[in-house]
Amino acid sequence: MTTFLALAISGLVFGCVYALTASGLVVTYVTSGIFNFAHGAIGMVAAFTFWQLHIAWGWPAPVAFLVVLLVLAPLLGAVVERILVRPLYGAPIGVTLVATLGLLVTLLGLAFLVWPPDTTRVLPRFFAGHTVTVFSLVIDWNQLLVIAAAVTVAVSLRLFFSRSRLGIAMRAVVDDPELAALAGTKPERVSQLSWAMGSSLAALAGILLAPLVTLNVTDLTLLVINGYAAAMIGRLRNLPATVGGALLIGFLNQQAVGYAPPWFNDYVSPAIPMILLFLAVLFIKGERLRAGSLQGLRMPRPPSLQRSLLSGAAFVLVAGVVGSQLSPANLAIGGQGMVLGVVMLSLVLLSGYGGQVSLCQLTFAGLGAYAMAKAGGGLGGLALAALLPAAAGALVAVTVVRLRGLFLALATLAFAQAMDKIFFLHALGSGSSLEVPRPSLPGIDLQDDRVFFAFLAAVFALAAVGVLALRRRAFGRRLIALNDSPAASATMGVSATSTRLVVMALSAAIAGVGGALLGGLHGSISNNDFLLLNSCVLLLLATLGGLFSPTGAFLAAMSYALFPKFQELFPDLGQVQFLFTGLGVLALGRNRYGIGGQLADAGEKLRALRVSRVREVARAAG
């Protein structure tokens, strides 16, 4: 009984922190309509800033606490709203998601830069040493502080939204921003305030959470998934249900520690928040079919089969020649770029053409590598490396087939993180790695690195030609139609279910093949190769490179592969893949066509120019 109560108290404490995070998330989402994926990262940065002020610079705790909470965090929120979020109002979910993910990655990169992880930092508990004893149960003051903070925030939010003019104005802006403006309230100001509030709540949660866990950049950032789950239980609208959900998550997590059998705690407990998030997303009511909007995407025209075959052949030829000249180290980087390019192509199909955001492409790649290792190589292994992820993709697609946009992104995020915690951690063995053989072709020695490089280039070219061929066929038109206007597609009898299922499975299969070859390239894979955050970086880079063309995918993959090189050049910059990607997205994220799209556009213009010149010459010649 005492164990139960003690665990219930610590569960309550964690639940309170999650409730704070989730409330901040809900406040910003409801008022501005934009889900802030960087919410946890803001809390993380706040906790580190608090550490900096309080521990490193020796400010008194209350002063540092109030400065972060009431000055720095709201300021950050307001600035983010003004610079990043305001241009996004009314933008499609894909764009807003990439923008806030970009912010997440930027904050991660900055944190790694400012607070390098090579030193350990500890935030002591507040009021360390002070405890109270209730019925033989020892509760420390830090726990009381957390509970008191959560109760205060919950009551204040309730009063704020029901009693104050500003709170009512926030709800009014949710209802009808145009009418709110007509009634003399500036909707942008109200949204800005909600971001400041949300950021402050994230900071509060981050500062209270850090002494309970460890002051670690990625851990603190990803603990927000608990908050996502709680917010989804409240359907991103209902604050009391959100708080209830948060308390439930805290309670379940802690009781599992005490009562569940060891295997459960090994395999399932770390993924409880992800499982709850997945379930909560599943029970979200399906949104209304969206009709098309005027701001449709103007995608680059896919080249004809002949053209893409020619370009593909030229690509392989050039790659083979270049590959024969590269040093072994650079050859490995180039090869990495080729296989990641294949994974990126899976995103071109799924996110570019299909408009479905996926944060679990590297998970599929990991499954592919796993299948390849277990099958022991060969072309059969490669086939299995496509089939296993395809099956997993189909399974995910079946469960989330009703979901689109934000909810699909959250479901794939939960899937990626759960697979990380359950599957990769154990199937590959923590820390240790799994050996992955290369496929074998009769008469060709793929064990030779230069030959394998040319083979990878051929696989990329083949996948690119295949994706473009799909795009030109009826299936590709269906995908784009579904993305443009689900309502119009439904009236024409296009089956959203089967199309989404097939595209998800296909894209997972492509990613799986990429993963298997990645394993073959390095000889082994480890569980760190397929982390959720790397999937995020991959998606962001793919968007930057251009989600609508294989050229864009190739550019994005090559820059991802080059990150270790940059890291060598700028060892002081921390984790460059986060910083560079994040800053790139913040700078260019509003351009939806990416660099590849721009290139395609330029190519189109050149071709048009040439055609008109040829016509002129023909006319002049009579």
Added chain:
Amino acid sequence: MTAHAALELIDLRAGYGSIEVLHGVSLTVEPATVVALLGPNGAGKTTLLRTTSGTLTPMGGCLHVGGVHVNGADAASLAQAGVCRIPEGRGIFPNLTVAENLRMWTGVGGLRLPEVEERTFSRFPRLGERRGQLAGTMSGGEQQMLAMSRALLVDPAVLLLDEISMGLAPLIVADLYELVRTLAEEGIAILLVEQFAQTALAVADYAVILAQGRVTRRGTPAEVEEHLSAAYLGGAA
């Protein structure tokens, strides 16, 4: 002293994105006057009201309120400057209670809530009975009363009304138009968009016909009335 017109549009151009809807509209509304803006679907009536209230930014021409050039001012600023638009449909916040909606109306003119409630509930006693009810759960007529209460409270210089009769019973429509007349007599300049031309012409001092983004006719209600069917049915404009 020559008073400025409450509202003056000079060669106003407006639209959405790169699509121009209003191709140069000139229009004046004097204080204590009702101007009816008529025209077929897609003529640009609502676009004109949205531009005049600052929801859309003019692409060209001039927008004057009380003699002041206000091109580019946003909706909230224009509301503070005395422009009040009741949008098409119901100009209320459905997920807020009646009292909370009234609280939102205090955003202009520095009104206090008790005063707002008293004035609204004395004019529309039925709203008083529903004070704590979510506005979206009321009948269409009650919702429109709540929307019109904003015009009553903020004492605007210019009132823009967009199809206030839509979907309402004739008795309620008659009541609402009586209110429009009263507001005009208090000195408010009113620009009125209405599908039911006869209803609008009955209360209007002047009428303007808009077709394909241009004014095709203007004059007294009697003068305009005979050209109505031609304008609506696309005859020689």
